Amino acid sequence: MAQVTLRKVVKKYDEVEAVSAIDLDIADKEFVVLVGPSGCGKSTTLRMIAGLEDITGGEIAVDGEIVNDVPPKDRDMAMVFQNYALYPHMTVYQNMSFGLRLKHFPKEEIEKRVQEAARILDITDLLDRKPRQLSGGQRQRVAMGRAIVRNPKVFLFDEPLSNLDAKLRVQMRTEIKRVHQKVRTTTVYVTHDQVEAMTLADRVVVMNRGRIEQIGAPNFLYHSPATRFVAGFIGSPAMNFLPCRLEQAGDGLNVRLSDSIAFAVPAERVQRYRPAAGKELTFGIRPEHLTEAKTNGSKNLATFDAGIEVVEPMGNETMVFFSISGTEVCGRIDPNAGARVGASMKMAAHLDHMHLIDNASGRVL
Amino acid sequence: MTAATVVMDKSAPTRPRYGSMSRDRRWALRWSYFFLVLFAIFFLTPPLYMFITSLKTSAEISAATNPWWVYHPSLTNYIELLTSSTYIIFFRNSAIVSIFVVCITMIISVPAAFALARMKFWGSAVLATGVFLTYLIPDTLLFIPLFKMFAVFNEWTDIQLINKWWVLLIVYPTLTVPFCTWIMIGYFASIPKELDEAALMDGANYRQILFKIFIPVALPGLIAATIFAFTVSWAQFLYPLAFTTSPDQLVLPVGIITTLIKGDVFNWGQIMTGALLGAAPPLIIYAFLMDYYIAGLTAGATKG
Structure with a gap:
């Protein structure tokens, strides 16, 4: 459970500014979705929160503590990647328990947590399989399970549904929402799909060209867009x-x-x-x-x-x-x-x- | 392909000219088998000749009979070699050197490849290319400066490096480390970046990422590199010829040549037997690791 605060966060690659001085306050237990076209800096922002990218300027704080220089492993966040990033040589059980094993959790505790997460995600039958024996949707569940068992302060999702077919995407969307309602962990979710953003978010952050265009509840953004970009981006068919x-x-x-x-x-x-x-x-x-x-x-x-x-x-x-x-x-x-x-x-x-x-x-x- | 077209032209001049997949396949198979047989003959004849010769006595070898047939098969060559203490010493030296060289190579190459493939640091790309360029310098050029370096080292420290089998443990890695590092860079680079990021998020440090993720995932590459390092050190001829001289320090390839040729007397039967027996360990290692290697290569290759 944690608040995440971004203050004037900047990311530059050489001279190109990928993220320009963004401010964002994410409340405890909140589900925030960063949405925007490709190259708008949403993934970079997420990766900076994760600690996978260092930040060029500004500060990122978790529960008021500045984590700019804290390595990812000490930030206590879990991330779900677009291409699942499951460890191919490990079974589902080993995949999900990897983080806990690294932290030397007792065996019984690991067993309990993995079983619980597997139950929530309905993958109990798959625990002995290797990732290559799973379908796309199942892999995505395992990737989520790996995040859930850690019981982290923050969940980070990087376009987790982009590799799934349309029907599965809708199913998994509901699944993610259901899981969040159950575990109530602060969540930052990145997507380019405004429907995902609208359906999942407590608050949507619309980004464009490295800047935040508007932050607001899904319905508020829909009815009261602040800019032409937001007006055109949110809603399908477009305005x-x-x-x-x-x-x-x-x-x-x-x-x-x-x-x-x-x-x-x-x-x-x-x-x-x-x-x-x-x-x-x-x-x-x-x-x-x-x-x-x-x-x-x-x-x-x-x-x-x-x-x-x-x-x-x-x-x-x-x-x-x-x-x-x-x-x-x-x-x-x-x-x-x-x-x-x-x-x-x-x-x-x-x-x-x-x-x-x-x-x-x-x-x- | 041209052959198939010609046949079609004759059989159906008026119908539209469709290809035939089964006919194409038949022709492709015929060509494949033709070349396979050709290469099999080409590559298997020398070992076969060695095997035939190894069963002959010196008298029969020098007699003017059909060289491809054994009239009086005998195992004397095998018995003499395997009971001679020098041959056993060569074999032992070769085994020790090769096993240690493989270990040393892996201990250096794997972390080096991991660092060059994943930890982007200043000059890492140049360094990676440099590693490969080192491998391109032939050992026939390298052994002279190496020899000179050892001589200078001897002058400074009074430690004799020439004519010691263990000096090969320092010399062989100059050949194996660059190539194995290069292979491993390729394998490590093919592992998706998200995998180490996922491990980072799971709380792993770089050492844990290397040992728990990269090495298991790139195991086929590791085995390929191991086979390469072993083969190179087992078959290396020039370096041991240059750096070792006394019989108790020799390795197999040099030992066979130097001790079994006395003046201008070539003991062909024993040379062939020695070479054949010497080729056994790499063969056995291939046979064991190849299954594993291919299993690793094909597992999970297709996206589900």
Whole structure:
């Protein structure tokens, strides 16, 4: 059980800055997910917490104690690697007990812990096998078991599900969440998959180009992204971005997307957006907030006609693609709404969920 | 391949020309067997000739009969050699030298390879290449400066290094250590980095990573290096010829040549017998380790 604190942590490879002065507080028992595209510095950050990379600047503290120069073996953290990194010459039991044997735990204690972890992960039958006799999912369980038996202060996961097929990935995701709810160990988890980040995390840390873009609970990030990057990265299919102009319209404001399409900004947001009036901005809206226009239209709904270009039925919903002044836009409609390729359709934008983004700073207004 | 195409052209001129996997395979097998047999004959003839000659008496060897046939087989050569104390001494010297050289080589090479493969330090890459370049210098060039060094050492310290069998323990590793280190660097480098990182996280220090992870995982490489070191020291001829002279200090290859050739009398029967018996230990070691070696190579090679 431990808190992990990063203060102005910097990592440089020669002159390239992989991680630039990040600050992060991870609370005891918290499940924090670092997410971002490849090369954003998330794995480097994790490896610095682990002690596998030395840090160029700043400090990392565990329970208030600075561990910058403490070797990995003395940090009492356990790590699960993307390619499992099981010791190929040892059985599952030996793999899981390796760390405990190095620390000269008594045999009975090792036996007890391994059996307990094997029970949690449902791998009791595999204890005598070698890693090469296991499937990918089983190997991943063993790798987790090896971490659990140590009963460490912190769990570190480095893209643990990336090598699994889609179905297994979903299963193991649930498994990881279940294990965390059981053992309640502080966890730092790195992934490039925003779905994993959303489903697992107590708090998500979105990283980009070595910096933290935003930290927050999954739903908060989804509904209130701070930057265009976060808005585009979180959520699938991604948020639509359209160039727009914010125009004065009497007391209110209008968002003009094209010559023919303009929406009135909801009254409660006018105050917030007024300083940007007259500027060229980016209008952001998620696909589920672009639906077919219904007859009982609620407040702050703007309707417009769209020429449907592509229809993707998903079963429970249907994705439709159309263009607004040259930019492709995705909407999410009822499968019974009768979308047809080539036909025009009345669509509605739910403006309560719109975002306006400043082009220069990339920040959401 | 060309042969197969020619056959197809004749048989089906009008049909589209499909290849035939079974025919291709048959041809590939024919060629393989042809070359296998060729090489087998080429490489097995000398030992066979040695074996035939070893069963002959000196009189029969010098007689003008068919050299590939034994008319009066006799085991005298074997009995004489195995009861002669000098041959036993050569054999013992060779065994002691080879076993010690293998041990010394492994004790130096394995940690050196581990350090060069894993602990990135200033100049480690240059050093790794340097190790291999050392191996490229032929021993025919090295023995003269080595000889000179020993002479100088003798002048300074009065310790005589020439004509002592144990000096070979210092000399042979100049051949075996660079190559074995190079082999082991390759094997260690092929072990995924995550494996030592996992061990680091599990609380292992470098010594434990080497002994508990790297050596067991790279065991096939270790065995390959062992076989190499043993073969080199067992078969080495030039160094013992240069550095040892008195019969009780000689090793097998030099011993056979120097004691069984008296002036211009070549005792061919015993030379052949001695060489044949001398070849036995490496053969036995290969036979034992090869199974293990191949098992290690193929185990876990495929991703499940």
